[in-house]
Amino acid sequence: MPPSIKQVALHAGVSTATVSRLLNKPESVSVDTAGKINKAIADLGFRPNFNGRNLRAGRSRTVGVVVPTLSNTVFAQCLQGIELAARALDYSVMFTATEYRQEDEAAAVDLLLNHRVDGVILTVADASASNTLDVLDSEQIPYVLTYNQPQQASRLSVSVDNRVAARDAVAHLIALGHTRIQMLTGYFSASDRAIQRYHGYLDAMRDHALTPMAPIEVPRHTGLAIDYLQAFADPQQRPSALFCSNDLLAFAAMHDLRALGLRVPQDMSVMGFDGIPLGELMSPVLASAVQPSEQIGDVALRTLVAAIEGPAGDRPASRILAHTIRDGGSVQFFDS
Amino acid sequence: MPPSIKQVALHAGVSTATVSRLLNKPESVSVDTAGKINKAIADLGFRPNFNGRNLRAGRSRTVGVVVPTLSNTVFAQCLQGIELAARALDYSVMFTATEYRQEDEAAAVDLLLNHRVDGVILTVADASASNTLDVLDSEQIPYVLTYNQPQQASRLSVSVDNRVAARDAVAHLIALGHTRIQMLTGYFSASDRAIQRYHGYLDAMRDHALTPMAPIEVPRHTGLAIDYLQAFADPQQRPSALFCSNDLLAFAAMHDLRALGLRVPQDMSVMGFDGIPLGELMSPVLASAVQPSEQIGDVALRTLVAAIEGPAGDRPASRILAHTIRDGGSVQFFDS
DNA sequence: TTGAAAGCGCTAACAG
DNA sequence: CTGTTAGCGCTTTCAA
Numbered sequence: 001m002p003p004s005i006k007q008v009a010l011h012a013g014v015s016t017a018t019v020s021r022l023l024n025k026p027e028s029v030s031v032d033t034a035g036k037i038n039k040a041i042a043d044l045g046f047r048p049n050f051n052g053r054n055l056r057a058g059r060s061r062t063v064g065v066v067v068p069t070l071s072n073t074v075f076a077q078c079l080q081g082i083e084l085a086a087r088a089l090d091y092s093v094m095f096t097a098t099e100y101r102q103e104d105e106a107a108a109v110d111l112l113l114n115h116r117v118d119g120v121i122l123t124v125a126d127a128s129a130s131n132t133l134d135v136l137d138s139e140q141i142p143y144v145l146t147y148n149q150p151q152q153a154s155r156l157s158v159s160v161d162n163r164v165a166a167r168d169a170v171a172h173l174i175a176l177g178h179t180r181i182q183m184l185t186g187y188f189s190a191s192d193r194a195i196q197r198y199h200g201y202l203d204a205m206r207d208h209a210l211t212p213m214a215p216i217e218v219p220r221h222t223g224l225a226i227d228y229l230q231a232f233a234d235p236q237q238r239p240s241a242l243f244c245s246n247d248l249l250a251f252a253a254m255h256d257l258r259a260l261g262l263r264v265p266q267d268m269s270v271m272g273f274d275g276i277p278l279g280e281l282m283s284p285v286l287a288s289a290v291q292p293s294e295q296i297g298d299v300a301l302r303t304l305v306a307a308i309e310g311p312a313g314d315r316p317a318s319r320i321l322a323h324t325i326r327d328g329g330s331v332q333f334f335d336s
Numbered sequence: 337m338p339p340s341i342k343q344v345a346l347h348a349g350v351s352t353a354t355v356s357r358l359l360n361k362p363e364s365v366s367v368d369t370a371g372k373i374n375k376a377i378a379d380l381g382f383r384p385n386f387n388g389r390n391l392r393a394g395r396s397r398t399v400g401v402v403v404p405t406l407s408n409t410v411f412a413q414c415l416q417g418i419e420l421a422a423r424a425l426d427y428s429v430m431f432t433a434t435e436y437r438q439e440d441e442a443a444a445v446d447l448l449l450n451h452r453v454d455g456v457i458l459t460v461a462d463a464s465a466s467n468t469l470d471v472l473d474s475e476q477i478p479y480v481l482t483y484n485q486p487q488q489a490s491r492l493s494v495s496v497d498n499r500v501a502a503r504d505a506v507a508h509l510i511a512l513g514h515t516r517i518q519m520l521t522g523y524f525s526a527s528d529r530a531i532q533r534y535h536g537y538l539d540a541m542r543d544h545a546l547t548p549m550a551p552i553e554v555p556r557h558t559g560l561a562i563d564y565l566q567a568f569a570d571p572q573q574r575p576s577a578l579f580c581s582n583d584l585l586a587f588a589a590m591h592d593l594r595a596l597g598l599r600v601p602q603d604m605s606v607m608g609f610d611g612i613p614l615g616e617l618m619s620p621v622l623a624s625a626v627q628p629s630e631q632i633g634d635v636a637l638r639t640l641v642a643a644i645e646g647p648a649g650d651r652p653a654s655r656i657l658a659h660t661i662r663d664g665g666s667v668q669f670f671d672s
Numbered sequence: 673t674t675g676a677a678a679g680c681g682c683t684a685a686c687a688g
Numbered sequence: 689c690t691g692t693t694a695g696c697g698c699t700t701t702c703a704a
Contacts, residue, residue, distance in 0.1 A: 020697095045474070050452065062430075071416060084435075099420075114383055115398075115428060351690065351692075354691075388683085391698090
């Protein structure tokens with residue numbers, strides 16, 4: 001066991017209380033005792049045990065983070081933003097992933113609460129109906145959702161406006177002359193964002209008096225599952241543009257289209273959602289509705305800390321961050 | 337404050353010790369007291385406070401993770417693997433990033449040690465000369481390096497054989513007929529792996545009696561810094577193939593080459609290192625030396641836990657995981 | 673400016 | 689099978 005405050009006190013010939021004071025309010029200790037204690041600390045290689053401190057304080061200066069997966073760059077970037085901000089504010093981060101399993105959301109939060117994190121940042125499957133969030137609510141643990149836009153105003157969240165961003169993305173395709181636009185999406189049941197984006201798709205189609213097509217739901221990270229695109233073999237049947245619920249799916253789709261002998265964008269335009277950085281390095285550049293993932297993480301953490309430390313009265317507010325539409329070679333003017 | 341074991345005991349009419357026993361060794365408690373306690377737990381919404389438990393136990397069942405950045409997919413995948421394995425073994429994960437700053441490595445580890453993590457998984461700039469690792473050594477905290485291959489056998493690590501993998505990658509280019517092969521790399525000072533990979537490059541060139549070219553060191557994630565490629569304008573001067581120290585760099589390079597009007601692979605072959613999943617969805621597919629990042633994380637965590645829990649005598653061993661060479665359209669047969 | 677003492681939540685002897 | 693007790697490391701009154 002590493003040395004405790006007790007050994008330091010003994011070594012320096014003072015009481016544990018004084019050592020503690022030096023650690024927390026150095027100005028309340030006389031200069032020469034401070035010197036003795038600091039020497040003892042150095043001699044012994046003492047480092048404070050946060051478990052003791054946290055137990056005593058009832059707070060841990062630690063936040064929990066729960067994301068669906070790190071395989072999707074957006075969540076990695078978000079976590080990156082969270083961690084950076086946490087370090088700036090002197091908080092630590094406990095991290096968990098759920099692989100999109102709802103039961104794992106609950107288990108993850110459970111574990112985090114056992115660790116007595118001061119708050120939680122999370123992305124859940126369905127923010128408007130989540131027992132996980134209910135638990136957090138009932139336990140009065142501050143939390144901030146990322147990417148999710150819950151219906152309940154009481155649930156803090158940081159995200160872009162998924163519906164509007166999707167509408168803008170599809171409007172971009174429409175402006176290019178596309179009328180047969182179809183949405184390719186991950187399972188709606190795993191992502192309320194996907195549903196909101198689908199509504200945005202519908203909005204755009206209706207706005208321009210176009211007939212929406214049935215969305216194609218596929219397992220995430222499809223890869224080899226070309227089946228769903230077989231219908232595209234018939235030029236009459238297929239859409240002229242594909243709107244994907246996220247960039248990974250867009251890349252997979254382009255891959256599959258190629259395997260089918262279809263060219264992007266000549267035979268089909270492809271638009272993504274997320275705006276992951278790699279999309280801009282590719283050729284063609286992936287057109288996409290860009291959300292500022294790292295900033296989402298940054299703002300989420302700062303919002304959470306405000307909720308944790310702020311007086312009970314003034315709760316911070318949810319934030320909708322601006323999205324942008326990135327044009328790219330993956331979409332093209334449509335001439336029939 | 338949430339209810340403690342004490343309130344539960346009171347509510348159930350037993351002692352705190354009995355409650356604790358139910359929590360830790362349920363079979364040592366009679367069925368009906370168990371019933372009473374469980375009811376009390378449910379009534380009160382009790383959840384054990386790990387801070388108390390950890391303080392008492394001197395262990396936390398928590399591991400710390402330190403990676404350079406999550407912007408590079410490999411580290412995100414590695415963390416993914418770590419987290420998954422941790423959950424399987426009932427460990428929690430505290431996460432930190434350093435943005436490739438050495439001083440942040442030390443600060444991060446410091447913080448983790450204050451939290452009394454049972455061990456640390458980390459990727460450092462230079463594993464063979466790192467005060468951060470020295471601290472870990474002197475504090476006797478088990479740790480496992482990922483991606484790094486330290487010279488000291490005493491330092492546990494999980495990685496591919498960077499040098500051999502790089503040699504194989506370059507040999508692949510040579511087998512395609514390339515003789516003028518140049519390496520594009522991130523700063524050597526930020527990554528001992530990059531140095532090892534450069535040695536692998538040299539090995540391959542020497543093996544085939546080719547003249548090595550001077551490596552090009554660039555800031556990571558270059559993007560717009562086309563300067564370094566200006567020399568390539570002259571067909572006589574430029575290499576016929578570029579070997580990049582990581583896939584991100586390879587993508588950036590391909591982007592820049594395109595901006596320069598050079599085609600990949602017709603005008604220049606590009607080979608990466610890492611084998612990130614997206615590389616396989618692209619067109620052309622990015623040829624690369626593939627390392628199993630998620631598995632590296634998985635194995636690292638299991639190795640760490642073995643070191644933590646295993647008897648002091650038998651320390652687990654470092655692991656070199658198999659790499660593979662992924663062929664792809666980004667490289668092409670070279671006919672002069 | 674400093675020390676004594678209590679207690680945060682939990683577990684592990686040790687008794688019974 | 690169960691209760692009593694002590695103590696993990698720390699901070700924070702309360703006194704001096």
